[in-house]
Amino acid sequence: MAKRQQALALLIELGLSELEAEVYVFLLAHPPVTAYRVAKHIGKATANTYKAIESLARRGAVLVEEGENRLCRAVPAAEFVQHLERSFSALTKKTENVLATLEQPSWDERVYKIESVPQLLERCRQMLEERVERLAVIDAFPAALTAILPSVQAALERRADVLVQAYRPIEVPGATVVVPDIGPQAEMQWGSQQLNVVIDGREALIALMNNELSEVIQGVWTNSLYLACILQAGMMAEQTLHGIREVQDARDAASRTRQILDRHRFFINTEIPGQKELLARLVNEEETQ
Numbered sequence: 001m002a003k004r005q006q007a008l009a010l011l012i013e014l015g016l017s018e019l020e021a022e023v024y025v026f027l028l029a030h031p032p033v034t035a036y037r038v039a040k041h042i043g044k045a046t047a048n049t050y051k052a053i054e055s056l057a058r059r060g061a062v063l064v065e066e067g068e069n070r071l072c073r074a075v076p077a078a079e080f081v082q083h084l085e086r087s088f089s090a091l092t093k094k095t096e097n098v099l100a101t102l103e104q105p106s107w108d109e110r111v112y113k114i115e116s117v118p119q120l121l122e123r124c125r126q127m128l129e130e131r132v133e134r135l136a137v138i139d140a141f142p143a144a145l146t147a148i149l150p151s152v153q154a155a156l157e158r159r160a161d162v163l164v165q166a167y168r169p170i171e172v173p174g175a176t177v178v179v180p181d182i183g184p185q186a187e188m189q190w191g192s193q194q195l196n197v198v199i200d201g202r203e204a205l206i207a208l209m210n211n212e213l214s215e216v217i218q219g220v221w222t223n224s225l226y227l228a229c230i231l232q233a234g235m236m237a238e239q240t241l242h243g244i245r246e247v248q249d250a251r252d253a254a255s256r257t258r259q260i261l262d263r264h265r266f267f268i269n270t271e272i273p274g275q276k277e278l279l280a281r282l283v284n285e286e287e288t289q
Contacts, residue, residue: 166178194208203222
């Protein structure tokens, strides 16, 4: 009974009406029968059951025999769910294309609150997989970093430079990774998972989640060019500092420290798209005054 109720609830979440879900679950567990027999077995009005079966047939969930008997049988669950998945994917793509025609670009540089972990991770995915051009700077505790690793790999495949501050040793081929020597203490002190990502000096995502990645403690996103540039500069500076701390006890600490400092990215020696756009905007504003 519990499994049946769970199945009904899931089908309703997928968009079936309560009656449609009942009819489909009944037919799954029984040999082909008429719509009249279905109505009798589930205790629903015959007319309403007929309509539910017609709707299920259009959805690809039920097959109805040709001829006078018109026996009804459920499409196997795997086939029906895959059909739903493909249909939903096609619908979401069509919706995306239509909505895109309505969007108007604007300089919206407000700071927005993000309260959902799935929304937060999706925004991070979009930043790293679809919008980064030149540079992504990431500061993430282990569980949060693991959750976004496929997106980090996608950013690298887009030929973006990726700088990662991790808190435990981790291999991220193609990225520059620094592991602070205070990593374990930082994790213990915070008792949570931070995920900070800045791309191109254009967008910044700053978030703190619980260790299970099920709750956002605090999360904000902005495409304020100034804020993104400042956050990016600060995160790069911190990564350089931790890189120096890593080599401070080495025999050749002085030369390795110089190498790290020589590699440090300042706005004056690094191509940061957001900074260029910000400065161009300031120049245009001055010219129009």
